[in-house]
Amino acid sequence: MTISHTGPIDTASDTASDTDAAFTLAYDGVDPRDEGLRETLTSTGNGYMATRGTAEWEEADDVHYPGTYAHGLYNRATTLLGGVPVHNEDLVNLPNWLPLKLRIGGVEVLRLADVEILDYRHRLDLRAAVLTRHLRFRDREGRETELVSRRFTSMASMHHAYLEWTLTPLNWSGPAEVVSAIDGRVTNDGVPRYRDLEGVHLHPVGAEFPESEVMALKTRTRQSEVTVSVAARTRVLAVGRPVEVPRSDFRTPDHVQQTLHLDLERGVPVTVEKSVALFTSRDPATGDTLVRAHRSVARSRSFESALAHHRESWNRLWQACDVQVFGDDEAQHLLRVHISHILQTCSPNTADLDAGVPARGINGEAYRGHVFWDELFVLPFLTYRLPGVTRSLLMYRYRRLAEARAAARAAGRAGFMFPWQSGSLGTEETQEVHLNPMSGKWDVDLSHNQRHVSAAIFYNVWQYITTTEDTMFLESQGAELMLGIARFWSSVAHYSSDRERYEIHGVMGPDEYHEKYPGAAEGGLRNNAYTNVFVAWICDIAAHLLDLLPAPRADAVRARLELRDEEIERWKDISRRMFVPFHDGIISQFEGYDDLEELDWDAYRAKYGDIQRLDRILKAEGDTPDRYKLAKQADAVMLSFLFGDDELRRIFTRLGYEFPDDAARRMIEYYDRRTSHGSTLSYITHAGVLARFDPDSSWERFTVALRSDVGDIQGGTTREGIHMGVMAGTVDLVQRFYAGMRAEGGMLHLEPNLPGAIDGVSFTVIYQRSPLTVTVMRDEVVIRHRDGVIDATPVRVRVAGRERLVAVGGEERFSLA
Numbered sequence: 001m002t003i004s005h006t007g008p009i010d011t012a013s014d015t016a017s018d019t020d021a022a023f024t025l026a027y028d029g030v031d032p033r034d035e036g037l038r039e040t041l042t043s044t045g046n047g048y049m050a051t052r053g054t055a056e057w058e059e060a061d062d063v064h065y066p067g068t069y070a071h072g073l074y075n076r077a078t079t080l081l082g083g084v085p086v087h088n089e090d091l092v093n094l095p096n097w098l099p100l101k102l103r104i105g106g107v108e109v110l111r112l113a114d115v116e117i118l119d120y121r122h123r124l125d126l127r128a129a130v131l132t133r134h135l136r137f138r139d140r141e142g143r144e145t146e147l148v149s150r151r152f153t154s155m156a157s158m159h160h161a162y163l164e165w166t167l168t169p170l171n172w173s174g175p176a177e178v179v180s181a182i183d184g185r186v187t188n189d190g191v192p193r194y195r196d197l198e199g200v201h202l203h204p205v206g207a208e209f210p211e212s213e214v215m216a217l218k219t220r221t222r223q224s225e226v227t228v229s230v231a232a233r234t235r236v237l238a239v240g241r242p243v244e245v246p247r248s249d250f251r252t253p254d255h256v257q258q259t260l261h262l263d264l265e266r267g268v269p270v271t272v273e274k275s276v277a278l279f280t281s282r283d284p285a286t287g288d289t290l291v292r293a294h295r296s297v298a299r300s301r302s303f304e305s306a307l308a309h310h311r312e313s314w315n316r317l318w319q320a321c322d323v324q325v326f327g328d329d330e331a332q333h334l335l336r337v338h339i340s341h342i343l344q345t346c347s348p349n350t351a352d353l354d355a356g357v358p359a360r361g362i363n364g365e366a367y368r369g370h371v372f373w374d375e376l377f378v379l380p381f382l383t384y385r386l387p388g389v390t391r392s393l394l395m396y397r398y399r400r401l402a403e404a405r406a407a408a409r410a411a412g413r414a415g416f417m418f419p420w421q422s423g424s425l426g427t428e429e430t431q432e433v434h435l436n437p438m439s440g441k442w443d444v445d446l447s448h449n450q451r452h453v454s455a456a457i458f459y460n461v462w463q464y465i466t467t468t469e470d471t472m473f474l475e476s477q478g479a480e481l482m483l484g485i486a487r488f489w490s491s492v493a494h495y496s497s498d499r500e501r502y503e504i505h506g507v508m509g510p511d512e513y514h515e516k517y518p519g520a521a522e523g524g525l526r527n528n529a530y531t532n533v534f535v536a537w538i539c540d541i542a543a544h545l546l547d548l549l550p551a552p553r554a555d556a557v558r559a560r561l562e563l564r565d566e567e568i569e570r571w572k573d574i575s576r577r578m579f580v581p582f583h584d585g586i587i588s589q590f591e592g593y594d595d596l597e598e599l600d601w602d603a604y605r606a607k608y609g610d611i612q613r614l615d616r617i618l619k620a621e622g623d624t625p626d627r628y629k630l631a632k633q634a635d636a637v638m639l640s641f642l643f644g645d646d647e648l649r650r651i652f653t654r655l656g657y658e659f660p661d662d663a664a665r666r667m668i669e670y671y672d673r674r675t676s677h678g679s680t681l682s683y684i685t686h687a688g689v690l691a692r693f694d695p696d697s698s699w700e701r702f703t704v705a706l707r708s709d710v711g712d713i714q715g716g717t718t719r720e721g722i723h724m725g726v727m728a729g730t731v732d733l734v735q736r737f738y739a740g741m742r743a744e745g746g747m748l749h750l751e752p753n754l755p756g757a758i759d760g761v762s763f764t765v766i767y768q769r770s771p772l773t774v775t776v777m778r779d780e781v782v783i784r785h786r787d788g789v790i791d792a793t794p795v796r797v798r799v800a801g802r803e804r805l806v807a808v809g810g811e812e813r814f815s816l817a
């Protein structure tokens, strides 16, 4: 097969309807059971803020949940649970800017439950995250009305969101009212499991009508004292021209609204435009947030002009970020759903914020908007396309070094110990207890022992630097971050003179089902293989890191960390003498894993059907997963996912252990049978590891991950927010595992493993500041060096063992025949 099309499509110029379908997430009809999920999946975000796809007229209830969130904006609250103070920090649900309500004859006519729906279509145009609702309904008086609602959160102008209604009375004429509001009476109430915990985060400050068309509301978060102001300008247009209509204003300190009095004529459409500006006291160039929001919204563009500007920004993003797979339309479509949501959460607008990668995006309240280790799965997508965004997300960690240092010290360690769940301050935000919905009981939560998050941060910085060669970042922040983490691990490891090796005790791996040894009083395990091997790798990189810097910069980093030569010597020693547990010729998940009991998987499947959440099942039975050879998600297997065979062989050889050629295959065979995939991240890891020796079974896992959010396979979790790690992980599988791309030794390597289900893949990456289009088909790989950057340089590539230089503006073809 020869390649005719070697680049992401120009989304702006594609108007064919099949392409529209590939870029649309569509729902027909109303289904109350599905509405929460649709609201999440059709949310509109721009990396600065996001709003759920709730209909404008709905309030929070068991079906709907309007929520608006700003990236990185948290508040802490305390609940007395049985007299015990429980502290939680939440991504704050901000004032709802959506409300538009239709009243006819003094009665609210647009409650879907009260009208007869003649037509209802709900769409998200993925090209630009534009939400459209198209509906026709008949009210109790027999009046038929058509409403087309469109909205977006501007990618081009990050503080702005726009909403437009086009109303047509189909068989009636007469007076009607549209109520436009900003509602500050909101709480965090989106996750039923958290409802016993305090959800009030906002204090009302006041409401104003600074201009006849503009209303504004100011609130302040109760503990973090962030001022948030939302202003809205509502206008009426007839035949495209603004018209004056009578308005009545109403406000309380936490709610503001304007009622527009319209005279509607049968068959004549009228448009209502609501433009919104949101500013917080965390924003630069902002004094009084209300003044800023008011001024900004008063100057905002018309809906159409703002939409064109917004589409143009998205179009450029797709040029950089689209990933094409040929031969599987469903996979293509879902990848685009994922890319759209990743960019709605982390976009160039995020690059100026102090915000991390929230595991569940910014369109729901699951995990309280906290930042876990999931960026490990997200950054590879961003680094290859929007490296400035990755840098900013790494800066979120760097800015929290003081807390990481204090946490290490409080635990009797040195260096930087990052929290398992991070929010505003960078302190540990993991809850102390969590509710098991199966038993209704609050269980102790030991997951904060997942110290591997600090290893992931080290890895992320290193990947960013190898991919971008951003030596400035390495010099000014990266090296300090990495070496402080190495110092932490060195202080956690202790030398066992019996084994003559280093050991790590008291931590948990990514598999959260093993919190401690059966019957043990203390949490944590001995020698979790994922952690130990990772630390051996970290110590090796760290020991040589300063050699990469010019002497004065290396000295500055040393001085800042007060680094001693003995420390570096100890890192070298750890990289050669870390202990790794084995049993039956494979790496044990942790020391003592072999002594655990085998679970009767068939019996549990027969009894419960879905056994992904074996932790809840076993605990509800009065048992504990700690007793069994099982895993929530990939743990030891993650090593193959992160490092690949060559790197693992180097690590193991340095450690004096054997690493047989079939080690990865044997590991995945063993653990695959014992993993419940209770976190969908696990499908990503298993798919990645299987790609090399069983691409088709890898594709099966990939497909599960791909469908997991859109199909809500965990039964209700996606309505509480997307899964960022899985969404980005699927896209990363295409580039790093199916195209087999990795940056190493100053070269871009490609070792394709295309599954039988697809004919090929194509995407654009930025490698060492040069934009490249990579196309991998069954019989050929094409790498095109696209011009467009000032300091582009030729790029060295190695495809299936052959090395070549791709000239600036040039193209290299590699036959795979």
Ligand code: BGC
Residues within 6 Å of the ligand: 359, 360, 367, 372, 373, 374, 510, 512, 632, 633, 678, 679, 681, 725
């Ligand atoms: C997973 C973690 C993950 C977290 C947030 C949990 O279910 O086990 O690995 O970091 O979700 O996505």
